[in-house]
Amino acid sequence: MSNSHSHRQQVSDESTFRDRDTMTNQANSGNNKWLARFQHHSKLLMAWVEPGNFTLYYANDTFCRLTGINAPTGSLQNQGIHLFDLFTNVDAKTLEQLYRRHLLALILRDVYKINHTQWRFLDEPVIATLDNPHGGEPHCVQFWLRSQHLNVERINPEINEFSDIDLSKQPIQQIILNPTWEERLNLDNYQVRGQLLWEGLDVTHQEMIRQLISLLIERDSLLRSEKFRLFEQKMRSLFRADQILLLRVKHQEVKLFTSKDDQIIQTQVYSWDSLEGSHFQEAAQGNQVWRVANLESDFHTEFEQTLFNQGARSLLLIPLTVSSAEAETPSQNLMGMVGLTSDQTHNFDSLDINHACALSPALTAALRQAAQSQFNPIHPAVEWRFLEEAERRSWGLPPEPIVFTDVHPMYGISDIRGSSSERNRSIQADLLSQFNLAMAVVDGANQYQQLPLLQQLRLDLSAYIKQLEKGVMAEAEVTAIQYLRDHLEIYFDYFQDCGDGAVEAVRAYKQACDNPHGCVYTARDRYDRMIYEINEQLRQTWERWQIRMQQIIPHYCDHELTDGIDHMIYAGASINSHFTLFHLHCLRYEQLRAICDCARTCFHIRDRFDNPLQVTHLVLVQETTVDIFHDEQTEKIFDLRSSTRDTRYEIVKKRIDKALDTNTQTRITQPGMLTIVYSTQAEWTEYQQYLRYLAREGWVDSHIEYSTVEKLQGITGLKFARVRILPEFEPAQV
Template sequence: YLTEGNGKSQLLGIIGLTSDRDRNFDAIDRKNAQNLTPAFVTAVRQTIQQRFTNIRSTHPAVEWRFVEEAERRSLGLTPETIVFDKVYPLYGISDIRGSSTERNRAIQTDLMEQFQLALAVVDAVCQCHETALGERLREDFLEYIEQLERRITVDIEVTSVEYLREHFEIYFEFFVRCGEKAKVAVEAYQGACDNEHQSVYKARDRYDEMLHTINSNLQATWESWQQRMQKVIPHHCDFEASDGIDHMIYAGKSINSQFSLFHLRSLRYDQLRAVCDCARTGLRLEKEYGDMLKVAHLVLIQSTTIDIYHNESTEKLFDVKGTRDIRYEIVKKRIDKAIDKATKERITQTGMLTVVYSTEDEWDEYRQYLRYLAREGWVEEKIEMGMVEPLQGVSGLRFARVRVLPAVEPEKE
C-alpha cells in the first residue's frame, strides 16, 4: 500500500510466495521476502509512471513536467493537471496549394481509364453475343464516364469501384469465353487493376508520390531548423504533415526558466528564416519536377501569451485554456484560407511568405524581421500589405506578404 495525499491508502499490487511442501518457510525466508518489498514497490511505481508518460510522445522540452507528475502519481498523491502558463505561441504553415483539386483530377483520370477498359470488355462481349444485360451495362458505363467528365463527387471514388466489382467483374468467368477479343479485353482490365487497390490507380499513385516528396522535403528542412532553434532555448514544438506541413511552437519561462525576451525574438526571427527555407525547398522541387504542386507559406503572429494544459481525455498533447486563448485557436484553424478584403483573393500566394498580425506593435517588430530577411537575401524588399476579410468571430487582422528568393546556386568551377 501507498498513502495518498488525502491520507487514504492505495493498493498498488500483491505478491505471494508459495511452496509445494507444508511449513516450508522459516523466519529467514520471511525476512528475505520482506526485503523484496521495496524492489516490488519500485517496479510498480515505474509501471505507473510509464503508463502515464507514454500516453503520448512528449517533447523533450516539456517531458520533465510529465515525469514529475508521473512520480507524484506513483507516490499516491492527488493527480494535478499539467499546465504551462504564459507561453508564447508561434504558428506557421506551408500549405500545398490546390492539393484537393489535383487529387480529384487524379481520381477522375484513373476512374475514366477503368471505365473505358470495362466498356471495351462489354463491347467485345456484345459483338460476340446479343445480350440485353450487356447492353444495359454498356449504357451504365457511358453514364459513369459522362458523370466523371462533368465533376467528381465525394463518394464516387468508392461507389464507382464497388459498382464495377458487384455488377461487372463478377461476370469475368463468362466474358473470357466470349471470343478472343473479349478475353484480351478482360486481361487488359485485370492487368490495369493488378495492384494493392485492385483498381486503376496510376494517376493517384503519381499524386501520392508527389505529395510524399513535397512533404518529406519540407519536413527535412523544418527539422533541420528545429535543431538549431532548440539551441536558442528549449521549447515545445508540435509538427504535422498532411497537404503540406504546419508547426506550433510554445516557448516561455514555465517551460524553461532561462527564457527571456531575447530568446523570444530570436525564435521569432528564426521561425521566419525556417519558413523561408521551406519556401526555397518548394521552389527547388518545382524547378526539378515542373508539374509539382506549389506551396504557400504563412506565419501567424501573436504578441500576448496563452496558457496550455494537458487534457488526458483528448488525443492532443496540449489544449488552450480560457476564452481569450481559444480565439487564437480559431484564427489558427481558419487563417490559411483567409481572403484579402480588397482583392478577394487568398492572402497566401505560392512562393511567398505571408505574416498575419493584429496590432501596430506586432507589425513594427516583424517589419524589422522582414528587413533583416531581405538583407540576408531570403526575400525581396517589396512588401505587399492588406486587410484580412473578417473570419467567423474574428475581425481586424492584417497581413504583409513578401516573395521568397530562390537560393543562390554556387558557381561551377
C-alpha cells in the same frame, strides 16, 4: 579451453574409435527404427559431441536444419565443427564452465562413489542464440547437456585435488553449489569415456513473447520511438505481419494509429457506429482474438475497404478491454485494439491466436499507459513536468494540473493549395480510365455475341462515364469501383470465351488493375507520391531547423502533416527558466528562416514534376502570451486555457490560411510567398525588421505587399504583409 587440451589428447583412442564405430553402425542400420525416428522426426535438436572440446560428431535433422549444416546422414565426423562456433552468445568459456559442473558430478559418482538422485543443477538449461541460416530473426534455443552415460577415470591416482577434504562428510549441496569446487578440477588427470549428448529445444517464439511482455510492462511509454521500434519489429516477426495497427476507443470515437519511420502517427478517426458489422466490432463483441482469413471476400465497411486497398489480405485483431468499473464505452468495455495485417490470405493460424492471447494482458497494460500519454510522445522540453507529476502520483498524492503560464505562441503553416480538388481530379482520371477499359471488355464480348444483357451493361457504363466526366467527389472512389466488381468483373470467366477481342480487353483491364489497390491507380499514385514527397521534404526541412532552434533555448514544438505541414511553438520561462526576450526574438527570426527554407524545398520539388501542386506559407504573430495546460480528458498534449485572448488566438489559427484580402477578395496566402499576419503596430515593427534581415540574407525579396484581413467570425483588425520568397540562385534586390 587450454586446461582441457592435454586431457583430450589422453582420451583412449581405442575406446573412442570403438564408440564411434558402434554409433556409426547404429546410424547406418535399418534395424534401429528408434534411431531413424531420432534422426528425422524429433522436434528436439540433438547432437553427440566430444567431451571437453565439444566437437560435433553426429546431429539429427532438426539440429542441422536450424544451424544450416549440410549432413544428410547426420554424421559430422572430420568436419571439425564445434558447438561454440554456432551460437552468438555461448562461447568456449561458457561451455567449459558448464562441462566442468557436469564433470564434477561424474567424478563424485565414479571416483568418490558419491551419488545423488536430485542433482537438479544438471538439468539447468541455457538459452543460446543461433543465427538464422535463411535470414530473418535469429533462433533462440534452450539446451541441456546429458552426461549421465559418460564414465570417468582418474589417470594418476596420486593426484587428488580434494586430498585436504573428506568429501564423504561434506554436505552435498555445499559441494555442488560452490564454484570453487569446480575450479579445483584438474581436467588433464581424468579420462572420459563415451559421447556427450546435447539436447536443445527451439524456443524462439516463447522467448520472443517473453521479451515482448517484458518490453510492454516497462514503465516508459510504448510510444517512445526506440521502444515502439523494438515492439513493432518483434510483433511483425512473431506474427509474420506487414503492419501494426493500434485503435484507441473513447467516447464512441475510434482513432486509428499506424507506424511510419519507427514513429506512431494518427491516420484516421472513425465513429464506432461506422464500424457496424465490421470484423473489429465482431472481435470487440466476442472479446476474443479474431482472425480474418481472406479480407477480399469478407469486408463490410469503408475502413476495411481502405485496409484492403492498402494491400491487407488477412487480419489478426486483439481486443483490449478494461474492467466494467473502468469502462468508458458500451462496446464490451473495449479500451482499444491491436491489429496485424498481412498481404497474404490465410496468413494467421491458431498458433498466432495462442500467441496473441498470451500477449493480451501486457498489451492492455501498455495501451493503458500509452492512453495516459494520449498517444503522443512527450516533447523533451516539457517532459520534466510530466515526470514530476508522475512521481507525485506514484507517492499517492492527488493529481495536480500540468500548466505552463505566460508562454509565447508561434504558429506557422506551409499549406498545399487545392489538394482536395487535385485529389478529386486524380480519382476522376483513374475511374474514367478504368470505365473505358470496362467498356472495351463489353464491346469485345458484343462483337462475339450480341446479347441484351451486354447491351444494357454497355448503356450503364456509358452513363457512368458521362457522369464521371462532369466531375467526382471522394465517395465515388469506393462506389464506382464496387460497381465494376459487382457488375463486370464477375463475368470475366465468361468473357474469356468470347473471342480474341474480349480476351485481350480483359487482359488489358486486369493488367491495369494489377496493383495492391486492385483498380486503376495511376493518377492517384502520382498524386499520392507528390503529396508524400512534399510532406516528407517539408518534415525533414522543418526538423532540421528545429534542432537548431532547440539549441537557442528549449521550447515546446508540435508539428502535424496533412496536406502540408503546420507547426505550433510555445516558449517561455515556465518551460525553461533561462528564457529571455533575446531568446524569443531569436526563435521568431529562426521560425521565418525555417519557413523560407521550407518554401525553397517546395521549389525543388516543383522543378521535378510536370504539373506540381502549389504551396503557400504563413506565420501568425501574437505578442501577448497564453497559458497552456494538459487536459487528460483529451488526446492533445496541450490546450489553451479558456480566456478571451486565448480563444481569439485559436479561432484565428484555425481559419487564417483561408482568409481573404479585404480589398481584392483573394486569399491572403499565395504560392511561393510568405504571408505574415499581425494585429498591432508593435508586432509589425518587430517583424518588419526581420523581413529586412531576411532580404539582406537573400531569403526574400525587398518588396512588401500590405493589406487587411477580412473579418473572421467576429474578429476584426487583423493585417497582413506578404513578400516573395527567393530561390537560392536569385539574389535579393535590397
